[in-house]
């Protein structure tokens with residue numbers, strides 16, 4: 001028997017996610033699969049539910065939610081042999097989109113049933129993991145405004161971006177080291193990505209791959225409002241380097257050192273995260289998560 005555990009975030013995306021055993025049993029026959037469904041009750045709960053499922057000897061664990069839920073479940077599965085399934089019922093669904101997993105639940109279930117999984121790289125920010133991306137500056141500010149709106153829709157994302165556009169003024173000097181070259185930057189944003197999708201079909205790192213052992217980094221210096229608007233447009237058409245001020249490169253590791261301030265305000269896989277450390281080492285653990293994916 002195959003023990004398959006579904007961890008559902010009921011408030012992700014439209015906020016109406018629930019899966020009945022009867023519905024799932026139509027795809028995973030009861031003579032072959034044992035199904036367990038768990039629902040997360042609060043932020044971070046999916047981590048404990050996943051730990052419990054590992055303890056219960058689940059063979060497959062499926063995250064049903066968006067990038068935040070995937071982050072919680074997948075972080076707990078790194079370096080285990082348990083493959084991660086994804087049912088993308090979140091808002092942005094960046095990682096699922098990179099893995100070519102459709103939003104249609106039945107099609108996404110078939111990918112798990114086909115039993116084809118692959119190993120992907122995992123991003124690390126000190127002790128934390130990211131699977132899609134992490135970012136500092138404007139990108140973290142947008143997520144802060146997005147979370148304050150409480151509705152997780154594309155319109156909330158647009159509203160949050162506009163609010164940040166009018167308000168964002170942060171002046172924060174960061175010492176950045178890449179391949180032993182150190183620079184002091186006062187960036188509009190720093191965006192570091194493992195995947196080529198930010199969610200909502202937008203990208204700042206179209207060349208990124210989950211299996212190339214490289215982080216794709218975008219650094220945008222302080223820019224004026226007109227350039228900010230142009231940059232937003234470049235992001236929509238997935239050509240960030242059309243803005244000449246943008247530095248786009250690939251690297252294995254990057255370190256950030258805070259000159260002052262109590263924490264790094266960052267976003268990790270689309271969730272606001274205040275990192276208390278003075279310095280951050282950002283790198284990849286290569287091919288350390290198994291995940292079901294669709295052939296391109």
Ligand SMILES: Nc1ncnc2c1ncn2[C@@H]1O[C@H](COP(=O)(O)OP(=O)(O)OP(=O)(O)O)[C@@H](O)[C@H]1O
Pocket residue numbers: 009010011012013014040041042043044045065066067068069070072089090091092093094152199269270271
């Ligand atoms: N019952 C719950 N009530 C409130 N928040 C929850 C609950 N269960 C999980 N969460 C939190 O909800 C947040 C958002 O989840 P998730 O990222 O999966 O959805 P989303 O934001 O709609 O999708 P995406 O990140 O792809 O845009 C996560 O931080 C998660 O920990």
